[in-house]
Amino acid sequence: MLHYVTTNPGKLGEAREYLGDETITDYEYDYTEIQSESLETIAAEGAREAYREVGEPVVVDDSGLFIESFDGFPGPYSSYVEDKLSIETVWDLAQIVDDRAASFRCVMAYCDGEPFAASPDPVDREDRAAAAAEDSAAAASGAESDSEADESLPVKLFVGSVRGTIVEPRGTGGFGYDPIFEHDGTTFAELSSEEKNALSHRGRALAKFADWYAQR
Ligand code: ITT
Ligand code: NA
DSSP, X not given: OXXXXXXXXXXXXXXXXXXXXXXXXXXXXXXXXXXXXXXXXXXXXXHHHXXXXXXXXXXXXXXXXXXXXXXXXXXXXXXXXXXXXXXXXXXXXXXXXXXXXXXXXXXXXXXXXXOOOOOOOSOOHHHHHHHHHHHHHXXXXXXXXXXXXXXXXXXXXXXEEEEEEEOSOOOSSXXXXXXXXXXXXXXXXXXXXXXXXXXXXXXXXXXXHHHHHHHO
16 A cells, blocks of 8 residues: 655645545655755655655655745745745735746655666656756755665655646635636636646646556
């Protein structure tokens, strides 16, 4: 069984909706989120830590909202900003600028303690580049300088993103920043989880993951 390790019921609901209850089970564990500008680095480290905790195959999901006029803020700090400021305050801030383009990004990281076969896979070149950048960022930050040999725990990354616009909050579905994120005239909070998965950053990452997982 594959454990989807998160404290966020919204993420879990979407993963369940996409992958089905027979594929994943939830595991509520608050792994350490290392301080990094890179969702890839945070997710990869989280997956290693979660695997050490659970001892069975795990997936973690690190995600965030990137407002282009704010140079990607809140990005990797999305959870912190949601807690401390609220999404309404992020909407207030967004009104300072005319260009309210934004994207959601989701990085899913899988770890089962085993190395991965070097076979062609559905992860595209961009994602591989992101993974390579993540490895060197982790090395440069010395995030794993203690000698637990975590570098040897291989992690596979799946990235999804979607562009949209920050708008006044609308809708009651979804979670987090969904009410202020509009895509094609609809906020993500106005969609069912199935509809959201068909468009969203998480849905795209889940699609890549599911393809790979089925053929691995
Ligand atoms: P875990 O780390 O335990 O999985 P978390 O909620 O802390 O849960 P993150 O650290 O990845 O997750 O923070 C993601 C932030 O971005 C958080 O504020 C979420 O509400 C928000 N977020 C992530 N995906 C989202 C989505 O699909 N729609 C709206 N907001 C989202
Ligand atoms: Na978190």
